[in-house]
Amino acid sequence: xxxxxEVYALAGAMFAAFALFSVRDRSNPxxxxxxxxxxxxxxxxxxxxxxxxxxxxxxVVALILLGGTGAMGRGSQQRTSPEERARRAEQRGNxxxxxxxxxxxxxxxxxxxxxxIRLDGAPLADPSEVTLVALALGIVVxxxxxxxxxxxxxxAALDEGRxxxxxxxxxxxxxxxxxxxxxxxxxxxxxxxxxHIATTWLPLGRPFAAxxxxxVGMALFTMVMGNAFAAFPVMxxxxxxxxxxxxxxxxxxxxxxxxxxxxxxGTLVTPMAANFNIVPAVLLELPDRNAVIKVQIPTAIxxxxxxxxxxxxxxxxx
Amino acid sequence: MxxxxxxxxxxxxxxxxxxxxxxxxxxxxALTAGVAAGIAPLQVLGALGRAFNSTRYVSLIWxxxxxxxxxxxxxxxxxxxxxxxxxxxxSAGRIILMYLALRQITAALGLTSLGGxxxxxxxxxxxxxxxxxxxRLGAISEGVRHVVRAYAASADNVGAFFGEDIFIAISSxxxxxxxxxxxxxxxxxxxxxxxxxxxxxLAFAIHGVRLWRLDAKLRRMVCEERP
Numbered sequence: 001x002x003x004x005x006e007v008y009a010l011a012g013a014m015f016a017a018f019a020l021f022s023v024r025d026r027s028n029p030x031x032x033x034x035x036x037x038x039x040x041x042x043x044x045x046x047x048x049x050x051x052x053x054x055x056x057x058x059x060v061v062a063l064i065l066l067g068g069t070g071a072m073g074r075g076s077q078q079r080t081s082p083e084e085r086a087r088r089a090e091q092r093g094n095x096x097x098x099x100x101x102x103x104x105x106x107x108x109x110x111x112x113x114x115x116x117i118r119l120d121g122a123p124l125a126d127p128s129e130v131t132l133v134a135l136a137l138g139i140v141v142x143x144x145x146x147x148x149x150x151x152x153x154x155x156a157a158l159d160e161g162r163x164x165x166x167x168x169x170x171x172x173x174x175x176x177x178x179x180x181x182x183x184x185x186x187x188x189x190x191x192x193x194x195x196h197i198a199t200t201w202l203p204l205g206r207p208f209a210a211x212x213x214x215x216v217g218m219a220l221f222t223m224v225m226g227n228a229f230a231a232f233p234v235m236x237x238x239x240x241x242x243x244x245x246x247x248x249x250x251x252x253x254x255x256x257x258x259x260x261x262x263x264x265x266g267t268l269v270t271p272m273a274a275n276f277n278i279v280p281a282v283l284l285e286l287p288d289r290n291a292v293i294k295v296q297i298p299t300a301i302x303x304x305x306x307x308x309x310x311x312x313x314x315x316x317x318x
Numbered sequence: 319m320x321x322x323x324x325x326x327x328x329x330x331x332x333x334x335x336x337x338x339x340x341x342x343x344x345x346x347x348a349l350t351a352g353v354a355a356g357i358a359p360l361q362v363l364g365a366l367g368r369a370f371n372s373t374r375y376v377s378l379i380w381x382x383x384x385x386x387x388x389x390x391x392x393x394x395x396x397x398x399x400x401x402x403x404x405x406x407x408x409s410a411g412r413i414i415l416m417y418l419a420l421r422q423i424t425a426a427l428g429l430t431s432l433g434g435x436x437x438x439x440x441x442x443x444x445x446x447x448x449x450x451x452x453x454r455l456g457a458i459s460e461g462v463r464h465v466v467r468a469y470a471a472s473a474d475n476v477g478a479f480f481g482e483d484i485f486i487a488i489s490s491x492x493x494x495x496x497x498x499x500x501x502x503x504x505x506x507x508x509x510x511x512x513x514x515x516x517x518x519x520l521a522f523a524i525h526g527v528r529l530w531r532l533d534a535k536l537r538r539m540v541c542e543e544r545p
Contacts, residue, residue, distance in 0.1 A: 004375065007378060007381075008374060008378075010381065011374075011377070011378055011380070011381055014380075014381060014383075014384065041377075044370070044371065044374065045374060048370075048371040048374060049371060051367075051371070052367075053363075053364035053365070053367045053368040053371075054360060054363055054364045054367060055367065056364075056366075056367025056368060056370055056371045057362075057363035057364050057365075057366045057367030057368075057370075058363065058367070059367065059370075060366050060367055060370045061345065061363070061366075063341075064341040064342065064344065064345045067339070067341045068339040068340075068341035068342035068345070069339075069342075080391050082396075085390075085391070085392070085393040085396050086393065086396045087393075088392050088393040088396075089392075089393030089394075089396035089397040090393075092392060092393065092397070093397070094397065096389060096392060096393060096394050096397045097394070097397070099385060099389060100385070100386070100389055100394065100429055100432075101427065101429075103382065103385070103428060104427040104428040104429070104485060107428070107486065107487055108486065111486060111506075111507075111508060128504070131486055131487060131506070131507045131508070132375055132378055132487065132492075135378065135379075135381075135486075135487040136378070136381055139381045139382055139385055142385045143384060143385045143388070146385055146388050146389055146392075147388065149392070150388060150391075150392050152388065156388065156391075157384040157385065157387065157388040158384050159387075160383075160384060160387025160388050160390070160391050161383035161384030161385075161386075161387040161388075162383075162387075163387055164383045164386065164387045164390075165380065165383055170339075170341055171340075172377070172380060173341075173377065174340060174341070175376050175377070175489045175493065176370065176373050176374065176376040176377045177341065177344050177370070178344065179369070179373040179376050179493050179496060179497070180348075180366055180369035180370040180373055181344050181347060181348055181366075181369075182369075182497060183365065183366075183368075183369030183372075183373070183500070184348045184351055184352060184362065184365050184366055184369060185323075185326065185351055186500070187352070187355070187357070187365050188323040188326065188351035188352055188354065188355035188357065189320060189323050189355055190323040190324065190326055190327065190351055192319075193319070193320070193321050193322075193323050193324045194324065194327075196319050196321070197321070197324075224331050224334075225330060225331070225334065226334055228490070229489075229490065229493055230330070232493060232494065232497065233497050234327075236497060236498075236501075237497075237501070241498075241501045241503075245503070252498050252501075252503040252505060253498075253505045253509040253510055253513055254513045256494040256495075256497075256498055256505070256510055257483065257494065257509075257510045257511070257512075257513035257514045257517075258513060258514075258517060259494075260483065260490055260493075260494055260514075261479075261480065261483060261514060261517040264479040264480065264483075267475075267479060268472075268475060268476070268479070272334055272335075276475050277475070279435060280435035280439060280440075280471035280474070280475075281468070281471070283435050283439070283440045284435070284439065284440055284444060284464075284467040284468070284470075284471060285467075286464050286467060286468060287464070288464075291464060291467075291468040292468050292471045292472055292475070294468070295465075295468045295469055295471075295472040296472045296475065296476070298528065299472070299476060299521070299524050299525045299528060302524045303480075303517070303520060303521055303524055306517065306520045306524070307517055310516050310517060310520075314513070314516075
């Protein structure tokens with residue numbers, strides 16, 4: 001049976017290759033910093049479950065220190081010139097999109113089938129993790145097709161992947177770290193404290209009030225944090241799960257999906273989400289750094305109102 | 319009720335606002351939350367390590383990097399540009415509207431890396447929209463040009479944010495799944511993406527209407543500038 005363990009091993013092998021290619025990239029003045037970062041991530045994916053909590057914690061701290069203190073750099077970027085890529089794009093045509101489209105297609109198709117296929121009585125893929133297994137399968141198939149199209153060796157793909165990973169840098173672990181922070185928050189009772197304040201100070205006695213406070217809270221908290229990922233665990237532990245789901249019997253899937261999208265309304269209007277709001281203004285040479293945010297404010301407000309109504313109508317019905 | 323853990327939120331806000339590296343801010347915030355709750359630092363470290371280990375699936379999406387890297391080497395972005403360039407629309411608003419649709423659909427298929435301010439908006443969408451505005455309205459001022467550009471950037475964000483959650487394996491969906499699982503609710507990612515669809519349609523409708531009216535807005539701006 002293929003489960004998360006096998007997919008983690010695949011990711012671990014990929015990060016190990018990134019580490020190797022990073023160290024060999026002499027155009028990167030900080031190549032050993034990058035190498036160490038990807039190597040630690042490889043260790044986490046390959047052996048994380050055997051390491052024990054404190055060792056894993058030390059690994060996280062090492063990742064944070066490497067990524068947070070400027071120990072990582074970038075090498076010279078693209079291997080092919082823009083002219084060469086434009087020529088290839090003309091030559092290859094829309095067949096280039098085939099591997100990219102195979103990934104979501106196989107991920108979706110696999111989600112519905114892999115858990116049901118049985119080999120010797122056991123399912124082919126762990127039914128509880130079938131989405132991630134299907135995603136990995138889609139990526140592997142797409143990689144094989146892309147390599148065949150390009151007539152390139154696997155190392156070429158790994159090195160291009162490494163190039164992108166070095167470009168993203170430490171931000172690559174940011175979502176996972178924010179999710180982990182959420183777990184620490186839960187342990188420390190941060191969500192309970194926010195919930196205590198919210199429930200003491202705000203009128204949450206009616207289902208609609210709980211939905212209103214949860215959605216607006218997601219948006220506001222996201223504005224403060226610059227990231228809906230950080231707001232979601234706190235608001236959901238404080239209001240979403242205890243009130244909307246447990247007290248008023250709402251559906252957790254609808255609450256989670258629309259709650260996260262309410263947070264995204266906050267992302268649209270905060271300078272804290274710099275890569276979405278400030279960087280484009282700089283890239284487009286706008287004199288007002290907040291010009292993109294200002295254009296997005298009406299959409300964000302209208303959409304947040306829609307989310308509140310949607311959740312209020314749907315969450316208690318399904 | 320111990321309210322001291324709320325100090326961690328203050329640390330997080332101040333850290334981000336001060337522009338510190340987010341990873342460092344996360345570490346200090348985690349330690350603050352733990353200490354404020356009376357948990358020993360080593361235990362906080364262990365909790366962080368255990369959480370990091372059990373949320374590794376959030377980072378599985380990066381398995382995609384070698385494929386995308388290879389396709390980019392082969393001209394994937396350039397091909398996408400050729401495709402958009404062939405969609406001939408007459409006005410700034412409609413070009414950006416079409417980009418919004420394309421961005422949202424590709425993001426819903428998990429292809430968020432096909433767009434972006436650096437990759438698509440600056441080199442392609444904004445110049446096309448500015449060109450269309452010029453051909454309709456004549457010479458335009460810098461102010462009008464900046465409005466067109468800001469709208470182009472906004473379409474990129476709205477399309478990506480409210481398209482990506484329809485894709486079942488995007489990290490935000492996996493975060494929702496992971497968090498709810500920790501609370502005892504095991505939900506298939508597919509259900510989460512289905513319930514992202516109504517908001518996605520409304521986002522397209524709201525921002526789409528604003529883009530549809532952008533041409534009239536630009537015309538008004540030009541008329542006001544010309545006495």
